[in-house]
Amino acid sequence: MSPLYILASSCISPQPSFLCDDLRMDIRxxxxxxxxxxxxxxxxxINPVQIRRMSRALKIGYATAISCLNQNPEIVPEAILIGTGxxxxxxxxxxxxxxxxxxxxxxxxxHFIHSTYNQLNGMIALNKKISSxxxxxxxRGFSFEHSLMDAAxxxxxxxxxxxxxxxxxxxxxxxxxxxxxWGYWKKEDIRSLDLISSHTDGTISGEGSAFYMLSRxxxxxxxxxxxxxxxxxxxxxxxxxxxxxxxxxxxSLKKEDIDFVLSGKNGDAKYETSYQHVGQLFxxxxxxYFKHLCGEYDTATSFACWLASKILTTQFVPDYLxxxxxxxxxxxxxxxxxxxxxxxxxxxxxxxxxxxxx
Amino acid sequence: xxxxxxLKQTLKVQIIExxxxxxxxxxxxxxxxxxxxxxxxxxxxxxLELMVLLERNYGIKIEDAREGRKAMESxxxxxxxxxxxxxx
Numbered sequence: 001m002s003p004l005y006i007l008a009s010s011c012i013s014p015q016p017s018f019l020c021d022d023l024r025m026d027i028r029x030x031x032x033x034x035x036x037x038x039x040x041x042x043x044x045x046i047n048p049v050q051i052r053r054m055s056r057a058l059k060i061g062y063a064t065a066i067s068c069l070n071q072n073p074e075i076v077p078e079a080i081l082i083g084t085g086x087x088x089x090x091x092x093x094x095x096x097x098x099x100x101x102x103x104x105x106x107x108x109x110x111h112f113i114h115s116t117y118n119q120l121n122g123m124i125a126l127n128k129k130i131s132s133x134x135x136x137x138x139x140r141g142f143s144f145e146h147s148l149m150d151a152a153x154x155x156x157x158x159x160x161x162x163x164x165x166x167x168x169x170x171x172x173x174x175x176x177x178x179x180x181x182w183g184y185w186k187k188e189d190i191r192s193l194d195l196i197s198s199h200t201d202g203t204i205s206g207e208g209s210a211f212y213m214l215s216r217x218x219x220x221x222x223x224x225x226x227x228x229x230x231x232x233x234x235x236x237x238x239x240x241x242x243x244x245x246x247x248x249x250x251x252s253l254k255k256e257d258i259d260f261v262l263s264g265k266n267g268d269a270k271y272e273t274s275y276q277h278v279g280q281l282f283x284x285x286x287x288x289y290f291k292h293l294c295g296e297y298d299t300a301t302s303f304a305c306w307l308a309s310k311i312l313t314t315q316f317v318p319d320y321l322x323x324x325x326x327x328x329x330x331x332x333x334x335x336x337x338x339x340x341x342x343x344x345x346x347x348x349x350x351x352x353x354x355x356x357x358x
Numbered sequence: 359x360x361x362x363x364x365l366k367q368t369l370k371v372q373i374i375e376x377x378x379x380x381x382x383x384x385x386x387x388x389x390x391x392x393x394x395x396x397x398x399x400x401x402x403x404x405x406l407e408l409m410v411l412l413e414r415n416y417g418i419k420i421e422d423a424r425e426g427r428k429a430m431e432s433x434x435x436x437x438x439x440x441x442x443x444x445x446x
Contacts, residue, residue, distance in 0.1 A: 049399065052378040106413040109406035 002155035004148060004165075004214040004226040005357065008071035011306040012037050012064045013208040013294050014192075019067065022314045023307065027293065029193045033185050033204040034176055035295035050123075053110050055090040061120045061168030061209045068211035069128060069164065075213060078160035079133040080121050081150050083143030083167040085298020087117040090172050120168060133160070141344025143167060144299040145231045145352070152229065155216040166211030167299035176205050184296075184345075186267070195292040196323045198267035206295015210302035212309075218357055224309035227251060228353040235349055237277045240341075244281055247339070247353055258285055259335045260311070262304050262321075264342030266291040271343050278341045286329040288321040288338075301342045301350060308338040312356040366437045373433075376411045377404050389434045397432070405430060412436075417445030 011017040014035035016025045028038065037060055042051055045063040054062070061082075069077070086092075091114035098107050113119065118136040125134050133154070137146035144167040151163040179185060186202035195204055214226075228251065230243045248255065261282050265275040279287055294303040311317055317331050340352040370384035377400065391397030394405065408430055412418040418440065420426040429439035 048380075049401070052380050053403070102414065106410050108410055109403055113403070 001149075001152040001228060002216060003218070003357070004151055004155065004212075005216070005218050006212050006224045006226065006309050007075070007162075007215050007219060008068050008213040009210065009306055009309055010064045010068035010071070011208065011210040011303060012040065012060045013210075013303050013306075014038060014206060015293050017303075017306065018064070022316055023310050023318045024316070025318075027193070027320050029191055030204075031189055031191050033189055033192075034171060035192055035204060035206040035293075036171070037207055037209075050127075053114070055088050055114060055170075057088045057090060057168055057170035057207075058114060058120060058123070060170065060207075061166075062123055064168070064209040065120070065124050065164065065166060065211045066128075068166070068213055072213055075162055076128075076130060077132070077162045077164040077213065079135070079151065079154055079163040079165075080124055080130060081135050081137070081147040081163055081165040082118075082121050083137040083139070083145070083147040083299055083302070084117055084120070085138065085140050085143050085169050086175070087138065088114050088119060089170050089175050091115040093172060093174050124164070139348075141298050141342070141348025142231045142233075142350065144302040144305075145229050145350050148226060148229050148352075149231075151214050152226075155214075158216075161216045163214045164211060165214055166209065167302040168209035169207050169297045169299045171205045171207045171295070171297065179205070190267075192295070193292050193320075195267040196265055196289045197325050199269050199272065200267075201269050203266035203268040203291070203296045206291070206297045206300060208294050208297065208300070208303050210306045212305070222313065222356060222358040224312040224354055225357045226305065226352060227355050228351070230351040232349045232351070234347060237274070240274070240278060240349065240351075241281055243351055244278070244339075247351060251353065251355075253337060255282055255285065258282060258337050258339050259332045260286050260288045260308075260317070260338045262288045262290060262308055262338055262340045264291055264300060264304065264340070264344075265289055266296045271346060274343045274346070274349070275341070282339075284329065286331075287323065287326065288317070289323055290321065293320070296344075298344065300344075301340060301352060304340045304342065305352060305354065308340060308352075308354040311335055311338060312354060362437055362441060365441060366433060369437055369440065370433060372411055372415060373408070376407050387433055390432050392432060393430055393436075408436075412440070415446075416440050416443075418443050
C-alpha cells in the first residue's frame with residue numbers, strides 16, 4: 001500500500017493529549033472502570049451557535065479535527081475519512097427515548113440529525129468549505145482502519161495527495177450499563193493504570209478522538225508514516241502469524257527490526273492468549289501498552305497510532321507505556337518501526353505498521 | 359389557565375431549555391424582538407425544535423408553514439398563539 005505520511009495529528013483522549021507535542025503528560029487514572037475524555041475549552045474551536053446543539057462526541061471529534069487542520073492551514077484536504085464504531089451515542093439514546101416517551105410523535109430534529117454517523121464529516125466539510133470526497137466508516141473495531149485504508153487506496157490510485165483521516169467514539173452511562181450486563185467490563189472496580197496486569201474477565205471502557213493530516217508525498221523533514229494496515233476478522237493464531245510474516249516480507253523487515261510492539265492488551269482474561277501469541281511471535285521485542293490510558297472502544301487503535309507517531313517523531317518513549325511487571329529492554333538508539341496489534345473482542349483484530357521516514 | 363404574563367415567562371424558560379441557549383436568562387429575551395435572523399438569531403433547525411416544544415407542551419400542531427412563521431415571530435406572538443390554540 002501507499003505510505004500515509006503524517007503531516008499533523010491531534011488527539012483528545014482521557015489523557016492530556018490535546019495540543020501535546022510530545023508524550024510528556026501527567027497521566028490520569030480512574031477507579032470506576034470508565035475513562036472519559038479530558039475536554040478542552042471547545043469555544044476556541046466551535047462557534048457559539050453550533051456548540052449549543054452539539055453533544056460531547058461531536059464537540060470532541062470536531063475540536064480534534066479542527067486543531068489538526070489548523071496545524072497546516074494552507075492545506076485543504078482532498079478527502080475527509082472518519083471511522084466511528086458508535087457515532088454520537090448520546091444523541092442516539094436521546095432520540096430513542098423520545099420515540100418511546102412521546103409515542104413516535106413530536107421528536108426533536110437535532111437529536112435525530114446528530115444521531116447519524118456521518119454528522120461529524122458533514123460539519124467539518126460545511127464549516128471548512130471542503131467539498132471533496134467525504135466518507136464515514138462504521139465497522140465496529142475496524143472503523144478507523146477502514147478510514148486509513150480508504151486513504152491508502154485513494155493515494156495509490158493517484159486520485160488525491162492529502163486526506164484528513166480520523167476517528168471519534170464516546171461512552172455514555174447507559175451504553176456502559178448495557179455492555180456491563182453483557183460482560184464487557186470488569187465486575188470489580190480497578191485502577192485504570194493497573195489494567196494491563198489484571199487477569200480477570202472484562203476490561204474498562206474508554207473513548208476518544210484522533211485525527212491525522214495524511215499526505216501521499218513524503219515531506220522533506222522526517223515524519224512518521226503508516227506503512228501497512230491489516231484488518232483480520234476472527235483470525236486464528238496461524239492467520240495472525242501469516243499476516244505478521246506478510247507485513248515483514250512486504251516491507252523487507254526482520255522481526256528484530258520492529259523496535260516496539262504496541263499492544264492493545266486490555267486486561268480481559270478472555271483475550272490474553274491472542275496477545276500472548278503475538279508477544280511470542282516477536283520474542284524479546286519490547287512490548288508497549290495503551291489501553292490503560294484510553295480504555296477499550298471501537299476506534300482505540302487511532303489513539304495507538306497517535307502514540308506511535310509521537311514516539312517516532314520525538315524519539316521519546318515514556319515510562320507509562322511499559323508494563324512494570326515485564327523486563328524492560330534497552331530502548332533502541334533510534335526508534336524506526338512500531339507495530340500495533342489490537343484485538344477488539346476477538347472479532348476485529350488488526351496490525352498497523354508505523355515507521356519513521358527520514 | 360395561566361395568565362399571559364406567566365405563560366410568557368414559562369415559554370421563555372422552555373425556549374432556553376429546548377434550544378440550549380447557554381448562559382441566557384428569560385429576562386434577556388426581548389418580548390417583541392424577532393426570534394429568527396436578527397434578535398435571538400435562531401435558524402431553521404431551531405424552528406423545528408420550537409414546533410416540537412409547542413406540540414409537547416401545549417398540544418399545538420402547526421401544519422401550515424405560513425401560520426407557523428407568523429406564530430413564531432416573537433415571544434409575544436408565540437404567547438398569543440399558544441393562548442388561543444392550546445389544547446393542554
